[in-house]
Amino acid sequence: MAAxxxxxxxxxxxxxxxxxxxxxxxxxxxxxxxxxxAGGITTYSxxxxxxxxxxxxxxxxxxVALILIQEMCNRMGIVTGKGLSSLIREKFGVxxxxxxxxxxxxxxxxxxxxxxxxVAAAAELFGVSKFISVPLAAMxxxxxxxxxxxxxxxxxxxxxxxxxxxxxxxxxxxxxxxxHIGREFVTPQIKFKSGFLIMLIGVVGxxxxxxxxxxxxxxxxxxxxxxxxYAYSKAxxxxxxxxxxxxxxxxxxxxxxxLFSSHHGGVIIETAADAAKSLAPLAGNxxxxxxxxxxxxxxxxxxxxxxxxxxxxxCESFGWEIGVNKRFTEAxxxxxxxxxxxxxxxxxxxxxxxxxxxxxxxxQVINGLVLPFVLVAMLIIINDKKIxxxxxxxxxxxxxxxxxxxxxxxxxxILAIVSIRG
Amino acid sequence: MSFSFLFFSQLIHxxxxxxxSGRTLGYISDVIADVTKIYPNITGLIISRHWxxxxxxxxxxxIEIPETKGPVLADNAQTEMGPKASLAKHEILVxxxxxxxxxxxxxxxxxxxxxxxxxxxxxxxxxxxxMDVGFSGLLRRLGWLALYQKIVHWLVDYDLEDKxxxxxxxxxxxxxxxxxxxxxxxxYSKLSNMHPADLADILEDLGTDERETAFKALDISxxxxxxxxxxxxxxxxxxxxxxxDILAKILDELPMDEAVDLLSELSRKKMxxxxxxxxxxxxxxxxxxxxxxKNTAGSLMNTEFITIKFNILAGQALDKIRTEHxxxxxxxxxxxxxxxxxxxxxxxxxxxxxxxxxxxxxxxMATKVIKIGVDTHIEKIxxxxxxxNFHMLPVVDSHHKIKGIISVRxxxxxxxxxxxxxxxGGA
Numbered sequence: 001m002a003a004x005x006x007x008x009x010x011x012x013x014x015x016x017x018x019x020x021x022x023x024x025x026x027x028x029x030x031x032x033x034x035x036x037x038a039g040g041i042t043t044y045s046x047x048x049x050x051x052x053x054x055x056x057x058x059x060x061x062x063x064v065a066l067i068l069i070q071e072m073c074n075r076m077g078i079v080t081g082k083g084l085s086s087l088i089r090e091k092f093g094v095x096x097x098x099x100x101x102x103x104x105x106x107x108x109x110x111x112x113x114x115x116x117x118x119v120a121a122a123a124e125l126f127g128v129s130k131f132i133s134v135p136l137a138a139m140x141x142x143x144x145x146x147x148x149x150x151x152x153x154x155x156x157x158x159x160x161x162x163x164x165x166x167x168x169x170x171x172x173x174x175x176x177x178x179x180h181i182g183r184e185f186v187t188p189q190i191k192f193k194s195g196f197l198i199m200l201i202g203v204v205g206x207x208x209x210x211x212x213x214x215x216x217x218x219x220x221x222x223x224x225x226x227x228x229x230y231a232y233s234k235a236x237x238x239x240x241x242x243x244x245x246x247x248x249x250x251x252x253x254x255x256x257x258x259l260f261s262s263h264h265g266g267v268i269i270e271t272a273a274d275a276a277k278s279l280a281p282l283a284g285n286x287x288x289x290x291x292x293x294x295x296x297x298x299x300x301x302x303x304x305x306x307x308x309x310x311x312x313x314x315c316e317s318f319g320w321e322i323g324v325n326k327r328f329t330e331a332x333x334x335x336x337x338x339x340x341x342x343x344x345x346x347x348x349x350x351x352x353x354x355x356x357x358x359x360x361x362x363x364q365v366i367n368g369l370v371l372p373f374v375l376v377a378m379l380i381i382i383n384d385k386k387i388x389x390x391x392x393x394x395x396x397x398x399x400x401x402x403x404x405x406x407x408x409x410x411x412x413x414i415l416a417i418v419s420i421r422g
Numbered sequence: 423m424s425f426s427f428l429f430f431s432q433l434i435h436x437x438x439x440x441x442x443s444g445r446t447l448g449y450i451s452d453v454i455a456d457v458t459k460i461y462p463n464i465t466g467l468i469i470s471r472h473w474x475x476x477x478x479x480x481x482x483x484x485i486e487i488p489e490t491k492g493p494v495l496a497d498n499a500q501t502e503m504g505p506k507a508s509l510a511k512h513e514i515l516v517x518x519x520x521x522x523x524x525x526x527x528x529x530x531x532x533x534x535x536x537x538x539x540x541x542x543x544x545x546x547x548x549x550x551x552x553m554d555v556g557f558s559g560l561l562r563r564l565g566w567l568a569l570y571q572k573i574v575h576w577l578v579d580y581d582l583e584d585k586x587x588x589x590x591x592x593x594x595x596x597x598x599x600x601x602x603x604x605x606x607x608x609x610y611s612k613l614s615n616m617h618p619a620d621l622a623d624i625l626e627d628l629g630t631d632e633r634e635t636a637f638k639a640l641d642i643s644x645x646x647x648x649x650x651x652x653x654x655x656x657x658x659x660x661x662x663x664x665x666x667d668i669l670a671k672i673l674d675e676l677p678m679d680e681a682v683d684l685l686s687e688l689s690r691k692k693m694x695x696x697x698x699x700x701x702x703x704x705x706x707x708x709x710x711x712x713x714x715x716k717n718t719a720g721s722l723m724n725t726e727f728i729t730i731k732f733n734i735l736a737g738q739a740l741d742k743i744r745t746e747h748x749x750x751x752x753x754x755x756x757x758x759x760x761x762x763x764x765x766x767x768x769x770x771x772x773x774x775x776x777x778x779x780x781x782x783x784x785x786x787m788a789t790k791v792i793k794i795g796v797d798t799h800i801e802k803i804x805x806x807x808x809x810x811n812f813h814m815l816p817v818v819d820s821h822h823k824i825k826g827i828i829s830v831r832x833x834x835x836x837x838x839x840x841x842x843x844x845x846x847g848g849a
Contacts (some may be wrong), residue, residue, distance in 0.1 A: 079630065094537065
């Protein structure tokens, strides 16, 4: 199959290939980049600030795992034309789906709260009050999705991806020791200190999250890509997965260079805004501003996608009308859920004295608990000939996927336990 | 009591016990129904011992469904129960086809997911009469219905209404691998009762495989009308799966300009095999249209229109419209040709109807005809439409021979291709 695609790929002139790729690209790159949301940036910043370059190596296996998992969703979306929650409902019945979707809803809600917190923090770094920035962001997000079409929204999202370059720029601005980074990147190391392990699990958990599978599959299914053009769609996924980790790489480098010191363990980072604030005196205002702008962009971007993705997958599994191109009366559940998620996520941030860190922790725990179920369900579905026809997993794919699923499940479980015990 | 109702969720997964021995036979893992009757009639159960057990068949005549909770009782299981070879042409697996799956609600023209099935027990027969697609069905499956009703009743004195769809409005969907695909195809005729635009919306929301199966089950004329309403990408994907014969038949039904649009996107090989299956005359016309470069009048025009000679009478012209109207895209403007077949005038349907039947066409026609050359660029065409405010303009070659007509709609579509996809639901 792969060989046939490659043959076809070679026969076409390069400019047609490029045009085709640009028409197909989107779902993979967007999904992967939303992954670098407020939570992701916080985790990567903390990883750099607390442990320097020591965790850089972990990005290599994470990239491989991410490509593997997202490629499966991508394939399922193209072959079946259905979203993941729809397939899960049809394969595993209503009970499993209902409880799984409830958990997905909860963890996504936690993530949405985190995104609006990111917006608030980033805006405050620029001197804008959260009472202005958060309602504005909520309105912008709601309006864009409800009034836009899929095509126009996708274009906006693709532009948002480009702004991640700010992290690359900051990475070069702080003039790190590249030789040292190169060495750390290729030598895996594990320190058996609980802080290090939790951070490692945190990096894995924030990079591979359940909503990504639901979102990518749904948007691929929506795009109606022909299976004949699968090579392009696969490239979209691979490029996305690599780019998300490239950004993570640079965030870790920036914080590892500026904020980490081997003597006293570095600056303590609890939020991404902490990182930007700490950067200013050490690396200059420009670096801090670029970092803060990156955070604002990432949070806004993720805040637009997460509520949409959540409403989409929940409604799909229960058979309620979906779609931003339908009117409210045609898809009441969809719009209600979508609007409530935004209102709740943004509203919570405006309340005084909310236990933000605890909400994040809880969300991360549920995240960790849901992921293994999603991955196992995916593996069962993608190996079902009745559903996937000739496009089931190859043996190698299965072995790798099972190994990664086992490893990620174990790590997620450890994270959940550790988080609960505080 | 002659009849009673039962929900499918109260039957499926129930334990089955042999009446004589009290031995557990297994649990009901699926139910087989005959779809040729007015309602699907349950003919037997599949009884499995565990999750991976494909199960054994037990005819419905052997079992008795208790009115209270408790296991299903079976008689003569020893002799009657046995492996089921394969489904007959008119049989379906009920759980696999309906439960948790999407169906088309014909009366509401939408896709819904089945939460439960409503069964009617009448003497020895069990009929499937309704699909439960409502919230109460969902709660019943989750086992929370009673609790929910109690709370709601206590709070607001309001009972949750059942949301049922009658069987006659239910169109099950199947993919090429599902059991009983044959039986489902028989009943696909229900889809043809829907408006092609609604049908297109539903097809678009379907999974790839279900869409293909449903589309292939449509009759040619419905299929062609539906293709017209689908976004280009989806149309091409569907047409790609058809045999050349069927593809040719559908293209033959389509208006010329739509057919050309689709043809020009096909591979050369596919296009040639479609040409072999089409009538000769049609192929010549299509090839002529395909020759014109994109964004010129020649590639947008429709070649199905009505012309009359300048020397006939208004009554004769109306007769000609009556016999030829079917193949023409629009009959509002009738183009008038000279002895040498060049375009000399245009007359509207309104003028023809108002005129006396014995009035010569030459007397009532407008002689200053606004026309478009076959090589005119789309931009210029748009300007002409704006300037003269017609909704249809003729296309002529360099010898003033009429080659086709272009409607405002065609021009608009060519001007801004995205419009079409957005209107037709390309979200």
